[in-house]
Amino acid sequence: MPLYYDDDQTMLAETANQFMAEEGSIKNQLRHWRDRNCKDGFGHALWKQFGEMGFTGMLVGEDDGGLGMGQVEANIVLEEIGRNLTPSPFLSSSVLAATALKHGSNDVKGRWLPDLISGDKVYAVAIDEGPKHRPETIACNAEKSGNGFRLSGKKDFVVYGASSEMIVVAARTSGSDSDDDGVTLFAVPQDAAGMSHDSVRLVDSSMASHITFDGVELDGDSVIGEVDGGREVLNAMLMAGRVGSAAEGVGVARGAMDMTVDYLRQRKQFGKVIGEFQALQHRAAHLYSEVEIARAVTIKAAQLVDGASEKADLMASVAKAKVAKVAGLAVREGVQMHGGIGMTDEYDIGLYMKRDRALQEFLGDQYYHAGRVAELSGY
């Protein structure tokens, strides 16, 4: 498969570009909700529009009422989300939770998928335990209890957790904390007794929960996939989520770079447009090169995920690490080259810096993923 969009994908990119630039713009969404101190951190009306556009259920199979599209298509939407810093549960709900639910029984799918597809409800995922992403270790415990399970423990960085009707929780049902086996995924409804949220605002104005499960009773129907065999589903979720957040990061990097290059063409100092200075030109050109490379590897990783290639896992980590490095460079260069106004809240470039920081951390930063690349490569 060539590493560029086919006609359908090009059309989707145009549609998503226009939609996000208009409806999902920084002014209409991010600033709007942030300035109202919104407890959700995103707009439900926009999420409903995501549903009308067909974005919400794009990864869900056609047999289950979705569009049956792939990672490449989801990434197209995510890149536009990144470019416009559009706050939405798309990554958590439509990529991560949807990927988990694909592995669920028909009952599980029937209960949760229709509202996900319509955009009526939002779902979250609870993976991390502690401030760094280490999904190799799952300590949150679900012990057998009657016909079901009893869930106890803590989860962190559950993005939009407090606004979600259901949370996909990775828990341990047997073995010790670092075992591959013995992990089970549960669909935990928001109103489950014994679950409490400490919902906090993050640097990028998004909301994330610290969740405590205090003996939450779950029936057997809440299991997604196999009991003790959840690692495989978790890995599929992580892969989709990592490649997806890489695509969003590419969008953030491109948005920040475009804004900065525009600024270089306009700002005058010493009687010249500052874009005439070679010191700045070379930095901008270097940034351009890096952004192009990050974008290429993200498209490659998405194609490998869609092709169920054995290299997909490695390349997902390569893409996540590369994009984290490059988007970081883009926002740092962006703020520096904007000079003083780059430090003001009025200018958008600082918003890119904040979003990038949260996105880098989500599902593993460059250090985690570079380490993973080394391990997967056998050193």
Next chain:
Amino acid sequence: MSDSDLEAFRAETREWLEANCPPEMREPVRDEGDVYWGGRNASFKSDAQKAWFEACRDKGYTVPEWPKAYGGAGLTPPEGKILRQEMARINARPPLSSFGIWMLGPALLHFGTEGQKQKFLNEIARGEIRWCQGYSEPGSGSDLVSMQTFGEDKGDHWVVNGQKIWTSYADEADWIFCLVRTDKENKYQGITFMLFDMENEGVSTKPIKLISGNSPFCETFMDDVTVPKSYGEDIPGYVGEINRGWDVAKYLLGHEREMISATGGGDRASSLGAVTSRAGLLDPVLRAEMAMFDVDALSFTAMSEKFMDELKARKGHPAQPNMLKYAGTELNKRRHELLMAAGGSAALEWESEESNGGKTARSWLRTKANSIEGGTSEVMLNVISKRILDLPGA
């Protein structure tokens, strides 16, 4: 062409390679002797090298995507990609390397007359003539267009005087494609892209010893060299038009940048850390740097693939090769710094048999030229600024 046709082509190709590529030709290239350059004075290092070259030549696989009439196999771009993938899969060596394939060929395919294509492309494809490139001069490096080598018009021929530098393997080449000033009044439209035999009277070469201890480049001197304007019917002694050689040169520089970014760059699917010895990984900070390098190198491999795909489909920005050249060469320099660090004192050995004649150290030094030859990194960044980012006054 349908997917099933392509899959059939893949199966055929796999079978053909299996039957024709000797096992010795599936070993990594160890030194210069393993590369077959062709030419009048060429000799084969082994029977396997000869057999592999001849099989490819007869099949048109020395230049698979050139038309059959010019010695190629006439493969479509998707077929060409499959052949490359299948060759890479078994680590098959290139059967023939040459500046004719990489540079003059593309220029002739684009600017050449039918007569030139028939003659020169077939000679290149069959490995009969080895070409070298005469571009840079001692006073004209990054500012190539300031070049002074002059051809005085004598009616049916020119008399050329001047000096070229950094002519790769000029001492072993049969013919040269050479930029010669033919109008001193006109900077850009006063250069002609000439073709002539290195055996012509007045041509002499002198190898330049580099910091690597090797001498892949020469100085080439032209002292009253006669260059005919024609080598026969429809075979001009220059490419494109007289005084418009700069157009050809610019086109070719694009190709050279692609080539350098594809071969000299970090375009390797294998991980650096994975091929490093255990001793080289003892230091956790070095291991971490290798991991970061592998992230960049694997990402760049995807970029190269995307670039090639877009090139075949005529998508993508025309100045994109400058970006690949810049990123690929900088990456390759980093790769060799890490190889030296991982190799430790063993990598410092310059002549010993164990070190294969100081291969690690010599290669490390060689890579420093990557970001100088074919346009420096700084020039690449200038071009990206101007042509892609549209920044003023670059």
